[in-house]
Amino acid sequence: MAAHSSTKPGWIALRSRRLRLSFKLDRRVPGVALVILALTFVVLVFSISYGEYDISPWDVLRTLTGTLPHDHPDYANDHLVVDTFRLPRILTAFLVGAALATSGTIMQSITRNPLAEPGILGVSAGAGLAAVALIVWFRDVPLSLLPWAAFGGALLTSMAIYVLSWKNGGSTPVRLILIGVALASVLGALTSFMLVFGDITDVQQAYVWLTGSVYGRNWSHVRALGTWLLVLLPVALLAARQLNALSLGDEIARGLGTRVEMQRVALLVISSALAAAAVAVAGTIGFVGLVAPHVTRRLVGPSHEGLLPVAALFGGALLVLADLIGRWVIAPSELPIGIVTALIGAPYFMFLLYRSRG
Template sequence: MKNNTIIFRSKFLPISFRIHRHVPYVLLLIIIITLITFIINTSVGEYPTPPFIVVQTLLGIEPINPDYNFVINILRLPRTLTACLVGIALAISGAIMQGLTKNPLADPGIIGINAGASLAAVSLIILLPNLPVVILPISAFMGALIASLLIYIFAWDRGTHPVRLILIGVGISAVAGACNSFMITFGQIYEVNQALVWLAGSVYGRTWEQLSAFLPWLIIFVPLALLKASELNTLNLGDEIAQGLGSRIEWQRGLLLAISAALSGAAVATAGNIGFVGLIAPHIARQLVGGNYQGLIPVAGILGAMMVAIADLLGRIIFAPIEIPCGIVTAVIGAPYFLYLLVQTRRK
């Protein structure tokens, strides 16, 4: 501890960052809120389940009523886990994108990366509905990667400017949205309904099969993001300093771009368009641990899990028994926050 701060270091991952003394208590509170939301989310529904039964089931204790076991393990637990893991992926992807572009307004949903992933996934749902579910994240990753490359190329003019990145991203997103509408127009009714629900951003009806298709992407790319956090810090010092420190700038940018596209693409393929998580979570994390990405990335991931879990819970209980997709809830909260950040950036 020094100057009213705490230096945190991990023995298992290359994470080291300085935080204010009160921050560990705030992070503990966030984790507790996430766990409580997780339990409540798994409890509520058409067949209410007592929270203590949920906790017992999660601890491996078999409930007396076998119906509880089916409702929790088969119907609700995959959905709640998917919500938390999608939040982690979107938040980390947004943190990387903000650091990579040096743009506080960057977010995979706002600048068009998620739109590219959506177009690829919708095309697959409409044209090839019988393909295995594990193919969908691969397709979405390719769409996200192509969209991110197009945005970076079109926005480059002896560097990238925040406003130019936003405008190019909005253009890419509009083109991808128009292509999505075209695909839906000519699709069969069942595939169209599936695509429309998916485009709204929802974890409704998610199964263990879909979750198992999503998990490998997290297992591979979240540790990669943590390992490359120090490189992201180096790139933010400027190209000349980064080169002087021995960083292979273009290689590192390309790798970080691929990591961000993989996480956002896999999240979009699993839960559809859940916007603004990648914008808000890194901003809150930056207020807690500062701009060091070795601390910002994992903290943003925790916040992202909490945000999507709460959004899914609110969508289920506000107008129950009608469910609102969690993507709509995050949009209602995130859009005003984005406008606020836009005004603040303009003033600066």
């Protein structure tokens, strides 16, 4: 893939003749992405080093790079703590944040609403309802089906939102938002009903899962979520041009040759799948899909060729930081990561509401 300067200053054109692909990136994208990755790595190292069993950041680096001497007095313990307990949960947090941020970016574009995100539109509630039903009511079903149940719940919810918002031969972003908020309330009530009348042991497990947590996550969770993202993130990136067109409005998008309704359905499915994958692994975590697109849009502009990957990186970094805060703030106990993101995201959401009124 070759890089060429575009005719407009401040842009980089990436073209691949073999794959017949081309992308136009804001020149700020590579620098911002590198800064986010560097900060994420710093937080990752300190997060691994912190805990009941402390490891120096230098030993963490040597353990990660395989340069810790075999005769080091804590060689076995350091490798056990880093490789088995802390690194997989931190990588899981990063992947969950990337999935939620990408999902929120897509939703904000197809609805043309800066307040849209999987939690607000009810997609996370649909995935959560399906997962809670599997945990509380279908005990004989293996939990390995949890990602598929969450995906089914998210997909059915997104399709219900789309069908109910259909009017006069099409859907509108405003109706998508309103129907999504209403469905989120209904699905939340159904989830509460299941929790009230379920077995106490299963209900406790579901409650912990619903608060949103990466506690106890291992390499199987990293592989499962990583496989989903390995498919979904490139598909989302390939749809960047359609997202650019849809964010301009339906009439302009049709004028540019975009099949608006078909693209909106396809992108809604992609967004729902990303949210469902995150919910299946870590439970319902709110506001990441709201905050990450807003912050990164200010850093790299609205073009989705650069916005999608940078938002994914920022969402991952945000959740890695939130996990560290949750482990530190009430140590030796642990605050679920979903509560930390709510404490960060809720004030930001109110700020956006206040600014939109002005």
